[in-house]
Amino acid sequence: MAIVRMKKLTLIGLDEEKSAVLRAMQELGSVEIQDISDLSGEDIYAAGSAHTGQSDDIEGKLSEVRNAIDLLQKFSKAKKGGMFATRPVVTLKELNEVMSRQADLLDTVAECRRLQEKLTALKSRRVRLQASMDQVEPWLDLDIPFESIGYTDTTNALLCTLRKDNAEAFTGWAEGNELPVSLEVVSESKDQAYCLVVYHTSSEGEVLDRLRELEYERANLSGLKGTARQVREAYKKDMEAAEAEEKLILEGTAQLGESLDSLKILYDGLLVELEKHKAAHRLLNTGKAYILKGWTAERDTKALVEKLSGVTDAIHLTFQDPDDDDVIPVKLENPPLVEPFEVVTSLYSTPHPKGIDPNALMAPFYFAIFGIMMGDAGYGLIMAVAGTIFTRKMKLKGAARKLGLLMALCGISTLIWGILTGSWFGDMGERVAPLLGLKTAVVWFNPMEDPLMMLGFCFAFGLLHVFAGMAAKAYMSIRDGHIWDAVFDQGLWFVLIIGLLLIFLPATAVVGKYVAIAGAVGLVLTQGRSKKNIIAKFFSGLLSLYNITGIFSDVLSYSRLFALGLSSAIIGMVFNILASMLGGAWYTFIFAAAVFLVGHIFNLVINILGAFVHASRLQYIEFFSKFFEGGGHAFMPLTIKTKYIDLTN
Amino acid sequence: MELGQILALIGVALSVFVAGIGSARGVAIVGQAGAGVVSEDPDKFSQVLVLQALPGTQGIYGFLIGFIILIRLNVFGGMVSVSPQTGWLFLIGSLPIAIVGLISAILQAKVAAAGVGLIAKRPEEVGKAITFAVIVETYAVLALLASFLIVYFIPVA
Numbered sequence: 001m002a003i004v005r006m007k008k009l010t011l012i013g014l015d016e017e018k019s020a021v022l023r024a025m026q027e028l029g030s031v032e033i034q035d036i037s038d039l040s041g042e043d044i045y046a047a048g049s050a051h052t053g054q055s056d057d058i059e060g061k062l063s064e065v066r067n068a069i070d071l072l073q074k075f076s077k078a079k080k081g082g083m084f085a086t087r088p089v090v091t092l093k094e095l096n097e098v099m100s101r102q103a104d105l106l107d108t109v110a111e112c113r114r115l116q117e118k119l120t121a122l123k124s125r126r127v128r129l130q131a132s133m134d135q136v137e138p139w140l141d142l143d144i145p146f147e148s149i150g151y152t153d154t155t156n157a158l159l160c161t162l163r164k165d166n167a168e169a170f171t172g173w174a175e176g177n178e179l180p181v182s183l184e185v186v187s188e189s190k191d192q193a194y195c196l197v198v199y200h201t202s203s204e205g206e207v208l209d210r211l212r213e214l215e216y217e218r219a220n221l222s223g224l225k226g227t228a229r230q231v232r233e234a235y236k237k238d239m240e241a242a243e244a245e246e247k248l249i250l251e252g253t254a255q256l257g258e259s260l261d262s263l264k265i266l267y268d269g270l271l272v273e274l275e276k277h278k279a280a281h282r283l284l285n286t287g288k289a290y291i292l293k294g295w296t297a298e299r300d301t302k303a304l305v306e307k308l309s310g311v312t313d314a315i316h317l318t319f320q321d322p323d324d325d326d327v328i329p330v331k332l333e334n335p336p337l338v339e340p341f342e343v344v345t346s347l348y349s350t351p352h353p354k355g356i357d358p359n360a361l362m363a364p365f366y367f368a369i370f371g372i373m374m375g376d377a378g379y380g381l382i383m384a385v386a387g388t389i390f391t392r393k394m395k396l397k398g399a400a401r402k403l404g405l406l407m408a409l410c411g412i413s414t415l416i417w418g419i420l421t422g423s424w425f426g427d428m429g430e431r432v433a434p435l436l437g438l439k440t441a442v443v444w445f446n447p448m449e450d451p452l453m454m455l456g457f458c459f460a461f462g463l464l465h466v467f468a469g470m471a472a473k474a475y476m477s478i479r480d481g482h483i484w485d486a487v488f489d490q491g492l493w494f495v496l497i498i499g500l501l502l503i504f505l506p507a508t509a510v511v512g513k514y515v516a517i518a519g520a521v522g523l524v525l526t527q528g529r530s531k532k533n534i535i536a537k538f539f540s541g542l543l544s545l546y547n548i549t550g551i552f553s554d555v556l557s558y559s560r561l562f563a564l565g566l567s568s569a570i571i572g573m574v575f576n577i578l579a580s581m582l583g584g585a586w587y588t589f590i591f592a593a594a595v596f597l598v599g600h601i602f603n604l605v606i607n608i609l610g611a612f613v614h615a616s617r618l619q620y621i622e623f624f625s626k627f628f629e630g631g632g633h634a635f636m637p638l639t640i641k642t643k644y645i646d647l648t649n
Numbered sequence: 650m651e652l653g654q655i656l657a658l659i660g661v662a663l664s665v666f667v668a669g670i671g672s673a674r675g676v677a678i679v680g681q682a683g684a685g686v687v688s689e690d691p692d693k694f695s696q697v698l699v700l701q702a703l704p705g706t707q708g709i710y711g712f713l714i715g716f717i718i719l720i721r722l723n724v725f726g727g728m729v730s731v732s733p734q735t736g737w738l739f740l741i742g743s744l745p746i747a748i749v750g751l752i753s754a755i756l757q758a759k760v761a762a763a764g765v766g767l768i769a770k771r772p773e774e775v776g777k778a779i780t781f782a783v784i785v786e787t788y789a790v791l792a793l794l795a796s797f798l799i800v801y802f803i804p805v806a
Binding site for chain 2: 346347348451455556557559560562563564566567570571574577581606609610613614616617620621
């Protein structure tokens, strides 16, 4: 359907022009370069190693610039864009101008690195000082200088911590044994006592043994001079000095902030360079010339030739149709309304290059399924508006843009189903309708009041979806010239299932019976056709009827449409009830509004997640299993990829 | 309070707390696995969060059934009288989502936690990791429907 036809491309050119050619391709963004660097035979030797060194170099620069940007973004006073910040648009000319100032900017980067290193050093100094201050803190009430605590001629003094009860136990023990020792508690924390112990050296052994038994811990304050207060003052001064220095450095950083924008452009410029060098690794190099092999879309070939002829005429460029054993990259092309749904398929698998692109067929089903699962007009409105605004404002690109648009589209579907079933923010519609003079907000039917009707609808919808999948398979068989496969493998199943359904309608019961029998007999006769032996043919044919259970369970699986719709409707209703319970006075109204708001936002988020994964699952398991061939590899052209800026011509 | 009302309210409690336990356990299992991956690569947070949220739905389903029973009993506007037999029916109706919710949430969490390991190595395969986990949830969805149909169609005086 919409898999773009690809051409194989071979380009031979001169080494000195390689960079310019690659850059031109990069700007065009329509060529995927195949890796043929390991094909170097005896005649041609690879000069690829030089490139490796170059791209390592660029990668090194990139990480330094990145660090500098992070630092400046953190500390410079440059305004922050907030949630909806868009990336600045930069022209190629501006980019080249910035790249020509590379050396200067790299000096700035080096300066940033120095500042960063200083900041790190200062930070660890402050941490160390803080730790030392904490250590001295408990001893502040001790007015003996630390250096004079220790041995005298006849006594010794030591500082230690003990558990509070152990400190008391020690005093008791000393008094009981009438030993020449005193324990003074300098300060206490929650369960520790900080103690000064003074004893006569004659009883040193006993005292230390006892302290050990009580698990004392010597305070580690060696080398400190002066009283605790003096020591702390000194630390404080150090700390202030460190803080002042840090402030100075931060001011320096803030001044560098004006080069932030240029650094961002530099980063992206380097990124583009890197991408180009990586592409150069994939070529086959001789030192003087190179061979490039790759893929491009058939309709892009003309533009490519034009662009390259603008760069040089010393190239030889040929296009070929792909061979049967080529691994063709898959590029999809769909109308704008279908394109967002490509996200769903790509999460599963890229289509096989010789299969079909399922997106156009899948999109309407996904659209409807998501809407039925969310099933609330209020939520749908929010999704559609938020999805559109978000995608526009943020100038999203690629998969993120598709996802944003997918949400907007699914919001529309949710809105439609919500209007049909009269669901507005849970049961708000039903609550408000009488005030507007309406009997009910429901346009079609309310699944909550008629669950059996809803279940029936889900199964009918599921059958339609499964049939669509089988029809796609039939289409593929016919396309490949296997018309009978389509008739036997899908057509007969259609006959059988439709016959079975007709049996349930009284008017067509008899006809249905014969239709079903015809289908079943047909299946028994044809499903074993690949077997050689007639008995094996019959039994595989008979056994194939068992597949009816597969289709049956596939269809039953669509009951989740109802279940998830139920969950969003009821949880929404719960919050409405909670809000209305708060009453109507003006001061409770504020709380009621808060409950309403927070509750519905919660419900919205949870149900978007639920509807997204379950709608996807129905595509993957129930729908794709019927026909979809995955395993392709997505087309990844050499392009300009940027992180901070949007590049234009 | 009548026996019937008590039985029906036990049904409410069962569907809410048994399925809730399952989901709480489930999101905890995935959250633990996820924290490990995020510690290596904080950019994977959103992908991991989606996987973590998956086993959370069973608790919501349980709550939903409990709430429908409350509405059927008209708890918010003076409770209706319920015969013991009807009470038993409500209790039975709460069992599918309670039991299947409990077990499927934990099993789904194990699949999702394995999926977290998958995206740690191959973040581009997040769609497959989610699909594996969602397949487990099918049975919680079926249980939710069964519970809903039972408690919805039980006649109440």
